[in-house]
Amino acid sequence: MELNEYIKAKYVGSSQWFVEHVSEPSQQMRVQDIHSKKEYLNGSHAILNRPSYNYNGKQYNPRKLVVSYAKTLLNFQKSFLLSKPVVFTGKERVVKAINEINRKGKMDRINTKILHNLLAYGEAYEYLYIQDGKIKSRVIDSEEGYPLYSHNEELMAFVQSYVNDGISYYVVYEKDTVREYNNEGGEVHLIGEYTNLSGLPVIYKTDNELSHTKGKSELDDWIFILDEIENLLSKFTDTVYKNMNPIPIAVGQELKGNGIASNIVGMGIQLDDGSDFKFASIQLDVEAFNSLYDRLIQSLFDISSTPNVAMNKAEIANVSETSIRILYSLANVKAKINENYMRDGLEERLNKYRVLLGYLGKNFTNNEFETLDIQFAYDVPSNDTEVINNLKTLYDMQSISIETLLDKNPYVNDTQQEMERIHKGTVGNNSNIHNDDIETVEISEGMNEG
Incomplete structure (x- = not known):
């Protein structure tokens, strides 16, 4: 289904369909769930909601x-x-x-x-674009992303919505164009339109047993x-x-005094026999x-x-x-x-x-x-010595190539680059050997002439 047909069928052809799409209850519930995850990672945990209570006649604030x-x-x-x-x-x-x-x-x-x-x-969203002759990537905040799928789960458009200084902004990504809107002044209006070279944003998502278009947070x-x-x-x-406030219990008759003074620490007491x-x-x-x-x-x-x-x-x-x-x-x-x-x-x-x-x-x-x-x-974590010894043994047996050896080498990240360096080093060494041989021949000829 084409985007225009979908908008005509679901949003009655409204030119501000993206506002309705962002405001849908299912979208708002998803975004609110993402926001609650952000608050949790920022330190807003359920334990902080523990209420205070009375203990020994006093208000007690529990540990959180x-x-x-x-x-x-x-x-x-x-x-x-x-x-x-x-x-x-x-x-x-x-x-x-x-x-x-x-x-x-x-x-x-x-x-x-x-x-x-x-x-x-x-879920994660990424938009690719060209700026100053370079290909760049921009990660769209998961809380600001609103993908639009057709009934057959095909991505047709993508809306980025956020609020800044009390103004709502909407960036609508279609296959060929990107349009920017805001409601500054009270009405939603177009503020920019650009050619979309890379198409719709890339959507990364995890598996979700309840939905094929929405991911599930760890x-x-x-x-x-x-x-x-x-x-x-x-x-x-x-x-x-x-338990740092135990209750003192005295059994029997105290010999002298009228009890233990509450403001004295380390005071001795005398008790009757038994x-x-x-x-x-x-x-x-x-x-x-x-x-x-x-x-x-x-x-x-x-x-x-x-x-x-x-x-x-x-x-x-x-x-x-x-x-x-x-x-x-x-x-x-x-x-x-x-x-x-x-x-x-x-x-x-x-x-x-x-x-x-x-x-x-x-x-x-x-x-x-x-x-x-x-x-x-x-x-x-690996035992690098054991890995390298195994690789050496296999290479000596001619069971693997130098490229495979470099692929498995724990100290090499870019095999292709390392292959180029080895090649340059080999060519350089051969050149040095050749030049040395030439110099040796020239010296020998000079000695013979002498």
Whole structure:
């Protein structure tokens, strides 16, 4: 279905259909959910809503311990997948062009930002454009993005909506044009229209069992456990402080005085024969607390696919490469899922690169572009000595090529660049040897003549 037909059918052909689209209840609920995730990551947790209460006749403000584990888990997943730059392989000419765009546009940083939005909010949006002869990328805030899908889940348009200084702004992306509107003065009106060279924004999304067009945040699986951890820590801390005020109990007759003065510390008392004095306090079940806390933490790590050893919750000695991979097996599974989310968007980004490069006078054939592939390097701790020894053994056996060896080398990020450096070094060494031989021959001839 064409966009104009969809607008005519759903919005009765309104020229301000984008305002109605942004105001739809389903869109507002989605945006409000994203905003609540942002507030949570900023420190607004449910534990902060604990009310005060009376204790021993006084108003008591309970402890409210905020644990920012969500940020730590997100940082781990981002770092595990993208701590090493994404590598593009294929025909040298097209790879060189892609790497140049990525370097000038600082795409590695943008990839990290996209992955953060993808994991934290379930969706991420990226718009590619040309500025000053360079291809650049702009990440659209997930809270400001409103994709428009047809009934068959095809992206037809995209609306970015935000408010600044009390003025509402709308940026409407269509396949061929980008239009900007605002309501300054009370009425929504057009303030700019531009040619859209790259088409609609790239949409990254996670899987959602309830929708094929909306993603699902990782926080939805973590928040309930994190709330329980904060609740447990806060209540246990309250209990500890309350037990610092035990109740004194005297059994029998005191020999002298009229009781213990409340303003004296360290005062001795005398009791009649057979009397007793003690403090009564609640006995804390520390073992039960530790057991419950450890179980909650382990459940959190299991659900988020985070290895205990990565969060300093386990101690290990020197282990082999295989043992390390076993410890990180669940993290590898999760990284593969996140990689697929990123790969879907990056492949669409590459197609837009090709279109924009054409506008810059750099054209590539289908065969050249079809050779492109994307490689991710997970940040798994490794025994580099063992890896290098294995590679050396395989190379000596002529079982792998020098290019494959460099691909697997933990100290090499860009195989193609390293191959070029090795080639230049080899050519340079051969030239030096040749020149030395010539000089030796000239010296020998000179000695013979003498």
